[in-house]
Amino acid sequence: MSWTDERVELLKKMWGEGQSASQIAKELGGVTRNAVIGKVHRLGLSNRNSGTAKPAAEPKEKPAAAPKPTPAAAAAPAKPKPQPKTEPARPVTPEPAASAEGRPATPARRQIIPAGQPLPPQPSANEISPEALAKVNEIEKKAKRLTLMELTERTCKWPVGDPATEDFWFCGLPVQQGKPYCDAHVGVAFQPMSARRDRKR
DNA sequence: CCCTGATTCGC
């Protein structure tokens, strides 16, 4: 496979969306994540540097043999890449005041899972800690939105939406070691009894 | 162990 314009564009698009290299590779097909990363670098749209201080540590040359001059290395034109990490709109109340029925379910998505669904112990809705709930609402924005077929042993199998409609997908984020769900969904799936203790009522 | 991106370097 070669890097046709189309493929490069898809690469750019997905990379811009914050998709991981492996995911992009999977989408493109015929390439590995290494290939994707390599291309990304060649395209010059890599650096997501900011917090992680990676101050160009001098290459550790063990054998004093081939001093690679790498001349044009330092002349990298700083490409300001505005991270669209801003949370544009938040229609959902992030911090439920825990009053009234205290069920700040997501507006349109995530309905009830029909009976017979073997996967999620869809916790009795109510007694989930607001923190955990907020967390779930958070990560569901970042969910990979995988289809049933795309699930693997280590992708979160938390279903979202109504299986009978188009608006249905699995979280797909990396699972917590051993568990079938990602970090956030483990939080709502397995409720320690202590957590569901004092309900405000 | 799983994943992530970053870098190197033979092709």
Next chain:
DNA sequence: GCGAATCAGG
């Protein structure tokens, strides 16, 4: 230019 191998981190 390409990408496997490797590196470095979470």
